[in-house]
Amino acid sequence: MxxxxxxxxxxxxxxxxxxxxxxxxxxxxxFVFFNMLRGKAAAPWEMWMGSASAIWAFFxxxxxxTALTALVAHMEHGPKSxxxxxxxxxxxxxxxxxxxxxxxxxxxxxxxMVLAMVWGAVAAAAAIKPELxxxxxxELATYARTMGMxxxxxxxxxxxxxxxxxxxxxxVPGLVLGIGGTFFAVVATSAKQGVFxxxxxxxxxxxxxxxxxxxxxxxxxxxxxxxxILMTVHLSRREVL
Amino acid sequence: xxxxxxxxxxxxxxGRRLAVDALSMTVPQNAVYGFLGRNGAGKTTTLKxxxxxxxxxxxxxxxxxxxxxxxxxxxxxxxxxLLEAHGFYGNLSGRENLDLTRRLLELPDREIGRVLExxxxxxxxxxxxxxxxxxxxxxxxxxxxxxxxxxVLILDEPTNxxxxxxxxxxxxxxxxxxxRTGATVLLSSHLLGxxxxxxxxxxxxxxxxxxxxxxxxRLKAGMAPEIAVETDDPARAAALAASRGFSVAEAPGxxxxxxxxxxxxxxxxxxxxxxxxxxDIAVFSIGPKARTLEGIYRQVSTPPVVQPLMQPELV
Numbered sequence: 001m002x003x004x005x006x007x008x009x010x011x012x013x014x015x016x017x018x019x020x021x022x023x024x025x026x027x028x029x030x031f032v033f034f035n036m037l038r039g040k041a042a043a044p045w046e047m048w049m050g051s052a053s054a055i056w057a058f059f060x061x062x063x064x065x066t067a068l069t070a071l072v073a074h075m076e077h078g079p080k081s082x083x084x085x086x087x088x089x090x091x092x093x094x095x096x097x098x099x100x101x102x103x104x105x106x107x108x109x110x111x112x113m114v115l116a117m118v119w120g121a122v123a124a125a126a127a128i129k130p131e132l133x134x135x136x137x138x139e140l141a142t143y144a145r146t147m148g149m150x151x152x153x154x155x156x157x158x159x160x161x162x163x164x165x166x167x168x169x170x171x172v173p174g175l176v177l178g179i180g181g182t183f184f185a186v187v188a189t190s191a192k193q194g195v196f197x198x199x200x201x202x203x204x205x206x207x208x209x210x211x212x213x214x215x216x217x218x219x220x221x222x223x224x225x226x227x228x229i230l231m232t233v234h235l236s237r238r239e240v241l
Numbered sequence: 242x243x244x245x246x247x248x249x250x251x252x253x254x255x256g257r258r259l260a261v262d263a264l265s266m267t268v269p270q271n272a273v274y275g276f277l278g279r280n281g282a283g284k285t286t287t288l289k290x291x292x293x294x295x296x297x298x299x300x301x302x303x304x305x306x307x308x309x310x311x312x313x314x315x316x317x318x319x320x321x322x323l324l325e326a327h328g329f330y331g332n333l334s335g336r337e338n339l340d341l342t343r344r345l346l347e348l349p350d351r352e353i354g355r356v357l358e359x360x361x362x363x364x365x366x367x368x369x370x371x372x373x374x375x376x377x378x379x380x381x382x383x384x385x386x387x388x389x390x391x392x393v394l395i396l397d398e399p400t401n402x403x404x405x406x407x408x409x410x411x412x413x414x415x416x417x418x419x420x421r422t423g424a425t426v427l428l429s430s431h432l433l434g435x436x437x438x439x440x441x442x443x444x445x446x447x448x449x450x451x452x453x454x455x456x457x458x459r460l461k462a463g464m465a466p467e468i469a470v471e472t473d474d475p476a477r478a479a480a481l482a483a484s485r486g487f488s489v490a491e492a493p494g495x496x497x498x499x500x501x502x503x504x505x506x507x508x509x510x511x512x513x514x515x516x517x518x519x520x521d522i523a524v525f526s527i528g529p530k531a532r533t534l535e536g537i538y539r540q541v542s543t544p545p546v547v548q549p550l551m552q553p554e555l556v
Binding site for chain 1: 289292293294295296314315317318320322324326327328329330331332333337341342344345346347385
C-alpha cells in the first residue's frame, strides 16, 4: 500500500493540487486580513478564528473538495491511464483507496492551513494597525477541535464528490453535484433538514443546538467512512469499458 | 511447454451484441503473434480480457498457464502491455512516468535504465512526455510494458497513428523484440503489411470469431498457388485456361489462374504460357503470384463473392 500511496502523492505533488491546497486557505486569510484592517476597534481572537472557520465550512470547503476531487480523478481520466493502472499486478482497491487517502489528507492539510494562515493574517494586520490587536486568549485547542469536527463531518461530502469524479470520465457530473450541493447549503442554511445535506454538515459544527452538531458529525463522519469504503469496493470491481 | 497465451471458447457479449464469439487462440512461446482483424472485429476486447480489464461472458483466458479470471494478479505479473490509450502523464518526463510504474511494481531503480536502453530512448527520458512525438510515446509505452521483464508482451496497435518513418522504425524494433527480451509478443493490428513483416504466427479475427490461426510461413505454403497472366485477349485466355482445368478469375487487364495446393506454379506457368502462345494469344507477362498474408486474409475474412469464372470455350 505504501508504494501506491507514494505514487499517488508524487502525482499530486506534480499537479496543480498544491496550488489549490494553498489558494483556498489563502483566500480566506486574505479576506480576514483586509476585513480586519477595515475595522476601527479590536475584536477578540475568537471572532476572527470563528468567522474564518465558518467561511471555510460554509463555502470554501465544499467548493475546494469539488475542485480537488475533479483534479485528482482527471489526472487519470485525462490521459486515459485507468487501463494501464488496472492491468498492473496489484489489487485495484489499492488504487482507489490511495486516491481517497490522499484527498482526505489534502483536505486535512487545508483545514490546518486555514487555521495557520488566518492566525498569520490577523497577526500581520495587527502589526500594521496595533490598535486592532485581537483581544482575549488565542485558544488553539478549541479552534483546532472545531476544525477537526468540520473535517470529520466533511467525510461524506468528500466520499460523494470523489466517487462521482472517479466514476465519470467527464468532470461535469462532479462539478454539477458540488456546485449544486454548495448552492443548496448556502441558500437553505437555516433549514432544519440542512443537517442531512452532506454539503451542509461541516457548517453544522458551529450550530448552537447540540442535536445538529451530533447528527451532522455522526452522519458526516460515520456514513462518510462507510461511503469511502463502498466507493473503493465499487470502483475496483466495476469494469471500465 | 504450455503456450504463452491460450484462450478457450472466449466469449464477450455487450447486451445483445457479441463482441467476441467463442474465440480459441494459442500463442506459442517466443512467437511474435500477429492478431489481425478489421476495426471492431473484437481484437481489443480480446486483449482486454487477457489483461483482466474486462470479464469474459464465458470461456477462459490463460497467460503462461494462469487463468486470468481466477488469478488476475498472478497472470498480470507475467504480462506487460502497451494499450491504445498510453495513459502517460504529460506534465512528467518519460523517466518520471516510468518511475511511477516501477514503484507500483516495486522494481529496483536500474530497471528504468534497462528498458530505456532497449527502446533507445535514454537520451530523451528527461523530456516532458507532452513534448514527445507519437512514435516516442509508443516507444516509451513499450519500455513501460517491459518493466520487470515479463515473459509476455501484449501490444495493441503499436503502429497506430505513426508516420511512415515511425512505422518502419517500430517494425524493425518489433522484429528484434523477441531476441532482445526473450518475450512472447502478441501484436494486434489491422495493418496486414506490418504483421506480415514482423509476425511469426498469425490469428485472424473476423466478427468476433477466430477464422484462421497458424504459423505464417506454413499458412503461406499451404495457399493454393496462383498464376497471373497479362494478355492481349483476357477473355480467350481465361477460356483456354479454364479448359485446361484452372479455376480462373478475371482481374482488370489480366486473368488469375488458381492451382490446387501442392501444384508446381512454375511448371504450370510454363505449360499455360505454351498453350496461350500456340492459341495465338499474345502473353505480356506470366508468373506465379507471390503468396501474401493479404491473400490469406482475404480468403478467410471476406464474405464469399461469386467470381466471374469463365466457361471453357469449344475450340
